[in-house]
Amino acid sequence: MSTTFTTMTRSRTPLKIVAPDSDAPVHAVTPNAAPAASATQRIVDSITDAIAHRRLMPGTKLSEQKIGDIFQVSRTVVRQAFNQLSRDRLVVLEPARGAFIATPTAEEARDVFETRAILETAVTRQLCPVITDAQIAQLHEHLALERAAVENVHVEGRTRLLGDFHLVLAQMVGNQVLVQMLSELLTRSSLIALMRQSSQSAEESLAEHVAIVDAFERRDVKAAVRLVSKHLSNVQANLDLDPQRVDLAQILQR
Structure with a gap:
């Protein structure tokens, strides 16, 4: 599977970042208002x-x-x-x-994270050399929102923002198909985390995002790719993909 995308030739409207303390409903249901x-x-x-x-x-x-x-x-x-x-x-x-x-299997979980690694390291290689100062500022703004959500223990807000960090990077490449693919993978990742997350730390993810942005700011492609890959590996490592078999005899005959 090729990991090379075409050079960024068009700009798109950045993803809208929603503050974690927003009380607005995600979806308003309007009866009979649409076909x-x-x-x-x-x-x-x-x-x-x-x-x-x-x-x-x-x-x-x-x-x-x-x-x-x-x-x-x-x-x-x-x-x-x-x-x-x-x-x-x-x-x-x-x-x-x-x-x-759905209740994803361990094999599906591994496939999802393997695919994310392919896509997201490719995004990093393409974006890092050409990222603009304005885009760096946008990433710092996003990190500030992540930090606020983590410090305030706003679980839903931090979950959304920690995931959206990856979409913001993809959006900056300017390839909407890529954004859609990654969005679908992130949703499946959320489903996997609900079932199999063990001790994944939001603080750890935030710190890793900060390091990634620092590498982008230096335009250090090698470091950025390494940090993105390590971050995804750490997230996957904190998932219980190989649960121990239960020995009923040992459990019951005590």
Whole structure:
């Protein structure tokens, strides 16, 4: 798989960074305000957002009727949303049982982080030599928001901001397909972390982000690539991907 992207030739609007203390709802549900396709996308976006921000746990059953009532749409529209989420591997559809938030396997988790490493180190190699002072300032602004969320123990805010750091870097490359791919991988990473995260420290991730930005500021491509790769390795290392087998005899015969 090639890790080389075309040179950055166009600029895009930077990702909007939302302060962690914002009380605004993520999605406003307006009944019967959009055609079926738009309503389907609103459901997809809401469920995806809830997974990314750790409000929906792996294995949660999704009721067609209940979601239809929340969005005031037909069950057909809800099924269309479930089908789309299933294609994105965020929802599992089980015959005669319904729809459930996916529970990724250890193998899937490894594949997700391997793919992220390929994409994100490629982003770093491309962006680091050409990053502008304005983009460096944007990264420092983002770090300040991360720090505030971590210090205030704002769990949802820090989760969103720590993940968005990687999207901000991808957005700066100017390749929207890349941003979409990484966004999907980050959502799946959130699902994996919900199941398998052990002692991952938000403070550790913040410190690693600071080091990455320092390398970008020096335009030190080699150091930036090394730090990004190490950061992703550390995140994966803090996931319980190889749980010990339970010996029932040893547990029960005490």
